[in-house]
Amino acid sequence: MLTPVTDADGAPFWRYAARGELRVQACADCGEPRFPPRPCCPHCRSFTSEWRPTSGRGRIWSYVVPHPPLLPDYAAQAPYNVILVELADAPRIRMVGNLVSEPGAPLGSFPPDQVRIGARVQVVFDGDGLPQWILERP
């Protein structure tokens, strides 16, 4: 499996994720959240930022179901779902992830044909600190 190749701006996200926290970068001056993380606020041009906790809740904005040819580790789990989650606390932030049956379950554990746009989801984390999503009301 591919693990996140982080950059300086993104590293805090992954450090919080490793502790089981979904946080997003926000401007420390004007408060606007932004994603992906970057050095400067596009609204007020401030270079100071903070990492704001989120509720970890969201809704599915869209999804795809990849089929091979894929990289081998992914082909072995295909067809699986990849979802795009609009965060309840910051609707312009849409995070790519996977809808799984339970924390730590493989990519293909939730049946792709049961994924629905608009479904409410809750973040969980696998053993490596990778964010995953489960249905809010299974």
Next chain:
Amino acid sequence: MTGIKDATAIVGIGQTSFAKHLPEDERTLACRAVLAALDDAGIAPGEVDALASYTMEETDEVELAKAVGFGDLTFFSKIGFGGGGSCATVAHLAAAIAAGQATVGVAWRSRKRGSGPRPWTNTAVQLPTPAQWTRPFGLLRPADEIAMLARRYLHEYGATRDHLFNVALACRNRANQNPAAVMYERPLTREMYMSSRWISEPLCLYDNCLETDGALACVVVSAERARDCRRAPVYVHSAAQGLPAQHHGMVNYWNDDPLTGPAWAAARHLWKHADFTPDDVDVAQIYDAFTPLVPLSLEGYGFCGRGEGGAFTEGGALETGGRLPLNTGGGGLSEAYVHGFNLINEGVKQLRGTSTAQVPGAATCLVTAGEGVPTSALLLRN
């Protein structure tokens, strides 16, 4: 201030054959296409003083200039974002020539995508997407990234797979008139489309462009010089690049409105500097790495309203004789996927009256580059 409007013209086009596998390497194919384009224009290689290409091109300016025997170069430009750069090559040459920085410009594209490796399998390279936020979750390929937008587009506007099929069919029908097309003499039916294997749901095999080896090139000179060339000039009437505010590459999911992509930004400049409107476009060559890019582009370039791109494809609108004949050489879906350069040359053929699917009396053509990534577009006229 007239800018670049009609100040320059494309006077030569060249291409190699297109196939899943060609024996020659990319550099050789590039040289062949460039020499064919210069021969078509009747211009000697030693007169070339400007080059433009786009990223993911393996043959660089130095190698091409040495091999083909160009003169001293005074302008060279390499445009970012892969297939989004195709039309910008001509735009940069037009701007340079109109501004007096050069006199004879060559743009080209050479690729071995049919027999070579697929770029997305190279996980050591950070592709021009924010990979840490996508790839661990199995969103690996350009097809997956565009399918995400396509699913939302279908959901939000009631567009259907039949609309995507209309795009694939129009391209295939034109390829069946084009002996140079990879899919020549290989008709497509609705049943084939609907029963084909998935690549990334909701996109199936026929929603994806071809994997092709091949190269193309074109020659740009001033309008004044063009009058003395071998071929009737095809004028660069308007040109634009487009990188909208808060855009993020092919995973354009973090701005307010992901379904209004780079086409919208390019279109605003393109039409502002043109003497005609979308209603006056006789034929269009719209970048079709994936079928959903066409309805999104039809909306962005103003051929229909927001959310109407799917419905626009109904009733044979994209076919010969339809409201907007599309990708008349077969496009990336059915002629060849050479990062969109074949769309530029096909636009030139239409305005010369030499296309294999000629639109009678075609006088204006829109050509676009990759949508979903920072893009570019041209309005050509004869």
